[in-house]
Amino acid sequence: MASLKKFFFIKARDFVHAGEASIHIQSLLKSMHWDPVLIRRVAICSYEGEMNVVIHGGDGVLNLSIENDRLIIEIIDDGPGIQDISLAMQPGYSTASDEAREMGFGAGMGLPNMKKNADDIQIESEPGIRTRASMTFLLESPKETP
Amino acid sequence: MRPEYTTCYVRFHEERCTGCAECLKVCPTRAIRIRNRTSIRLVDLCIGCGACIRACAAGAISAATRPPQQIGNGHVAIALVSPVLYAQFPTAMPKDVLLGLRHMGFRHTIDMSIFLEMFQFAAAEFIRRNRETGEAPWPLISPVCPAVVRLIAFQFPALLAHVLPVLRPVALMAREVKERIIPSYEAQGRQVALYYLNPCPTMEQERFGPDGTPLRHPEISIGINDLYPDLNQRIDTILTEVPPFSETHFEYETCATANAALVAMSGGEIASMRIEKSMAVHGLRDTVAYLQKIEMGLFQEVEYFEFRTCREGCLGGVLSAVDKYMARSNVQRMLHLHGLGRRVPGNTILRLYDKGRFKPDKSPLTLTRFFGDRKPALSLEQMVRIEKILDTVAGWGCGACGAPDCPTFAEDVVRGEAELGDCQWLHPSRPCMKATPDEPGRSSPESGL
Ligand SMILES: Nc1ncnc2c1ncn2[C@@H]1O[C@H](COP(=O)(O)OP(=O)(O)OP(=O)(O)O)[C@@H](O)[C@H]1O
Ligand code: SF4
Ligand code: SF4
Ligand SMILES: [Mg+2]
Numbered sequence: 054m055a056s057l058k059k060f061f062f063i064k065a066r067d068f069v070h071a072g073e074a075s076i077h078i079q080s081l082l083k084s085m086h087w088d089p090v091l092i093r094r095v096a097i098c099s100y101e102g103e104m105n106v107v108i109h110g111g112d113g114v115l116n117l118s119i120e121n122d123r124l125i126i127e128i129i130d131d132g133p134g135i136q137d138i139s140l141a142m143q144p145g146y147s148t149a150s151d152e153a154r155e156m157g158f159g160a161g162m163g164l165p166n167m168k169k170n171a172d173d174i175q176i177e178s179e180p181g182i183r184t185r186a187s188m189t190f191l192l193e194s195p196k197e198t199p
Numbered sequence: 200m201r202p203e204y205t206t207c208y209v210r211f212h213e214e215r216c217t218g219c220a221e222c223l224k225v226c227p228t229r230a231i232r233i234r235n236r237t238s239i240r241l242v243d244l245c246i247g248c249g250a251c252i253r254a255c256a257a258g259a260i261s262a263a264t265r266p267p268q269q270i271g272n273g274h275v276a277i278a279l280v281s282p283v284l285y286a287q288f289p290t291a292m293p294k295d296v297l298l299g300l301r302h303m304g305f306r307h308t309i310d311m312s313i314f315l316e317m318f319q320f321a322a323a324e325f326i327r328r329n330r331e332t333g334e335a336p337w338p339l340i341s342p343v344c345p346a347v348v349r350l351i352a353f354q355f356p357a358l359l360a361h362v363l364p365v366l367r368p369v370a371l372m373a374r375e376v377k378e379r380i381i382p383s384y385e386a387q388g389r390q391v392a393l394y395y396l397n398p399c400p401t402m403e404q405e406r407f408g409p410d411g412t413p414l415r416h417p418e419i420s421i422g423i424n425d426l427y428p429d430l431n432q433r434i435d436t437i438l439t440e441v442p443p444f445s446e447t448h449f450e451y452e453t454c455a456t457a458n459a460a461l462v463a464m465s466g467g468e469i470a471s472m473r474i475e476k477s478m479a480v481h482g483l484r485d486t487v488a489y490l491q492k493i494e495m496g497l498f499q500e501v502e503y504f505e506f507r508t509c510r511e512g513c514l515g516g517v518l519s520a521v522d523k524y525m526a527r528s529n530v531q532r533m534l535h536l537h538g539l540g541r542r543v544p545g546n547t548i549l550r551l552y553d554k555g556r557f558k559p560d561k562s563p564l565t566l567t568r569f570f571g572d573r574k575p576a577l578s579l580e581q582m583v584r585i586e587k588i589l590d591t592v593a594g595w596g597c598g599a600c601g602a603p604d605c606p607t608f609a610e611d612v613v614r615g616e617a618e619l620g621d622c623q624w625l626h627p628s629r630p631c632m633k634a635t636p637d638e639p640g641r642s643s644p645e646s647g648l
Binding site: 090 | 354356357491492494495496497574576577578579580582583586610
């Protein structure tokens with residue numbers, strides 16, 4: 054069974070290049086004519102994940118894997134980690150810096166958005182060592198519009 | 200080999216192509232390829248942004264418009280004037296420009312201000328109501344620049360629902376002419392022709408209406424640059440001699456405010472719209488970047504985006520005769536002298552709005568039929584092959600293969616439209632088959648060929 058694997062580096066605090074991996078993934082899916090709504094859900098999730106690394110995490114990597122019936126995005130960074138994951142998942146919870154808030158981030162909606170748009174999401178973190186978020190999207194998804 | 204090769208919007212003059220590959224890289228739809236070094240081919244859809252015309256130093260690409268011929272000869276010529284025209288002249292006022300046009304043979308010269316005002320009012324009204332109804336998703340996107348709307352249909356179909364469903368100013372203007380001016384000439388059995396005086400590359404001549412039926416009266420596009428020399432001379436005469444001129448029948452045939460000229464600048468459309476949360480973005484690169492961000496779910500707190508693919512707005516259109524910064528300065532001078540004015544009472548427009556007079560006759564979704572998914576979908580296997588090819592080519596994006604960038608070249612190979620051997624850096628006589636990873640592009644050639 055064919056599968057397409059690609060990885061992208063994400064640099065902490067690099068707001069200039071932030072989002073490039075998501076844009077790249079979007080264009081890959083478009084050339085495969087995936088459903089625009091599904092593409093949008095993938096784009097929203099990978100962008101939020103990417104930005105969390107840029108804003109809160111350390112340097113990281115985004116692993117993309119496309120299979121016949123699903124797409125998996127795994128984002129790993131070696132930053133400070135998340136102490137309390139269920140708290141971080143609460144809408145509105147944010148520890149974003151003033152700098153990030155000035156740029157329009159820090160609404161505390163990133164993780165909730167990812168949860169809403171992905172068919173499955175796993176978040177693990179070893180505080181002080183690393184954070185890993187893995188999201189799965191099914192080609193035949195039961196989910197609706199973002 | 201055809202020496203001339205025309206899309207709806209641009210004309211390629213193959214004999215002038217030097218194969219420099221500059222046009223390939225600027226095309227937002229990656230539509231252009233160079234075959235056999237100097238033969239330009241279009242393999243995908245052109246959205247008429249004009250970027251390739253700007254990029255070509257050899258003059259091998261021009262707009263599909265042609266210089267005007269025999270205006271008003273044997274027919275009644277009606278000019279639909281883009282406000283960009285006013286921005287070309289440092290001393291003339293809009294009314295002088297319209298007068299100059301009438302001296303050139305146009306019987307009617309239609310100024311856009313009133314229609315812009317109506318559009319802006321209707322747009323603000325839709326946005327205001329949308330806050331309650333939630334009929335359309337935020338942010339709404341201006342329908343004014345046709346290149347933007349085609350770009351969305353081609354590359355961001357999920358965003359078509361964001362395009363503001365209000366008739367564009369130029370469509371309001373054309374409808375007015377067709378309803379109020381043309382019928383009286385038709386009754387006299389006279390032929391009428393509509394001339395759109397444009398800053399952007401559009402079809403030279405429209406022969407069919409939006410519904411596919413043939414047009415009764417020809418609709419012709421003229422580039423402002425083609426009109427400029429003659430018009431400039433006539434305006435000089437007007438300004439020195441002030442010849443009397445009669446025969447203006449409708450209010451919108453003279454213009455005294457700077458409203459329209461303001462809209463020629465980026466930000467001018469939203470400036471008088473009274474929508475607080477709006478943004479203006481101009482230039483092709485930034486337009487694409489912002490559309491990508493909107494597609495990723497950003498900017499949902501913004502209500503309205505004014506996009507223009509041309510830098511600085513329409514006065515930076517590729518068919519504008521004077522440089523965009525000079526044009527800006529002309530508009531600013533006009534604003535100082537004339538200021539802005541309101542000419543149509545709000546409740547009149549509101550009444551028309553409620554009658555549905557601003558509703559577009561077709562949804563932008565129909566555009567996907569022309570601009571959506573032109574190429575067959577790539578399978579997962581093909582995507583994997585593309586990645587493999589990308590591992591073997593240099594990755595410099597030099598354009599020597601005739602494709603705009605390496606990923607597009609790899610895609611062409613997988614689609615069977617190019618040969619892997621077209622990549623100059625795979626050739627056996629070149630030892631440097633792959634760039635050293637830490638020095639990408641160091642020894643890359645200045646241009647493609
Ligand atoms: N990769 C990460 N490393 C460390 N902490 C993280 C990481 N991702 C999320 N967090 C923590 O979880 C919190 C909530 O994240 P979430 O994405 O929901 O909101 P936000 O990033 O603060 O704001 P928004 O995403 O709306 O701009 C963050 O404020 C941060 O404390
Ligand atoms: S006008 Fe724009 S879309 Fe058309 S070929 Fe030129 S660059 Fe490409
Ligand atoms: S920005 Fe204006 S001049 Fe340029 S393509 Fe769009 S409408 Fe035409
Ligand atoms: Mg976040």
